[in-house]
Amino acid sequence: MADAVERKPPSGELVLSLRKVCKVFGAVSALTDVDLDVHAGEVVALVGDNGAGKSTLVKVLAGVHAPTSGTMTFRGKPVTLAGPNDALALGIATVFQDLALCENLDVVANIFLGEELNPYALDEVAMEIRSWKLLNELSARIPSVREPIASLSGGQRQTVAIARSLLLDPKLIMLDEPTAALGVAQTAEVLNLIERVRDKGLGVIMISHNMEDVRAVADRIAVLRLGRNNGIFYPDSSNQELVSAITGASDNAVSRRHERRQTPHGTEAEMRP
Template identity: 70%
Template sequence: MRGINKSFGAVRALTDVDLDIHAGEVVALVGDNGAGKSTLVKILAGVHAQDSGEITFDEKRVSIPSPAASRELGIATVFQELSLCDNLDVVSNLFLGREIGAAALDEVEMEKRSWELLRQLSAKIPSVRVPVASLSGGQRQTVAIARSLIGEPTVVILDEPTAALGIAQTAEVLNLVERLRERGLGVVLISHNLADVQAVADRVVVLRLGRNNGVFTVPDVSYEEIIAAITGATDTAITARDSRRGEESR
């Protein structure tokens, strides 16, 4: 994405934003509330159209006028709301709208493919025939991520996948992110949890007030530098605390 601009009436949501996504890489998109993360992702997902700027996919300039066009390109988006059907089982959720079979559904084949996909992700689901309502938060996130892979995308966007999850469930979802990268997919991870970001991301892209405010490689950036880029402040409570600790150690 190059020079992406988007306004909603008089509100400028994005100004000249750039974003690169590479195969086999996890890119964390971070920023404060209102920084423009959701707007940028919704442009990629075909929910909004940019006012100006270019999107290039596989070295070809493309337009993404609808969610269907986004999926056809090979972009899968898992929004925070998940949009799962609680009353249906895992198989039915995975293949919802993409059922196998003509006159009658091929339940056996769909169940077989469901298990294959979940095994590839090392997912911890007790049964593909239990209602999604009975699953934990981490398991529900797993189903939503697995469903996004049915169409064999090349880019997967995860919107706050660990929000409201406990420690064990968060670790389960972060393992899934690792599996996606191992499959050679480009992964965009939107998160407010910098510990999660530093655990699985290769690069961190910071948005601030609708503009790019830093691109960092994870091994080369500190927690404090990311915070400073997000807030626009060079002197935060965290940096002040670390400075005090440094003086005390001397």
């Protein structure tokens, strides 16, 4: 469980609150009595092993799946999401792992795709100005908003996807594996973006398997295991605590490897297999 150090409660507005959320698919319980709070100006990392329920929870919050039971409160009001459009209208934006960008279109077209300022006549100048404004707010390193997505790096593509998510002025952004398959420099760029989004006063949910990235930007770390809550932790929580919560046991391959690395003078006979 989380360490005993006294923590100050988050100071920002409580943006999202889930209580006893369940999701059942036939005979399979994907989520069981899940609680989660996210405040404005806070990054909450959602971690867990494969099959822990992270993707299902994200889809519930994005309006893709309706919860079987439980309550959801957004900015102090009980809400029900009938679909993704409801989530967007409410102020919940999601950047999925595949980003859903059109490589043959430029940055402006991708940011405004489906959300053109005027559905009857494209105002290219206004959209370009708004695109630059969004990117500048993130201190993004994009050479030109007229560059096709195909010419951008992985980190720059993630930047465009995050900028697009800010278009409708959301209060909560969910990022699904935002640093997956990125190099060191690109990962640092995306982590900086996440911090800037937090500094804008938005609530952020970050789903990631990379604990180093999680520790770098998260204010709190929520662990899911087998569809249930399994603890709230912090960036300074020990590796052993997090591994135990994620895997459900303290004696496992990850923790044994960590122990060996902490005892470099140990002999092979002293090391567990």
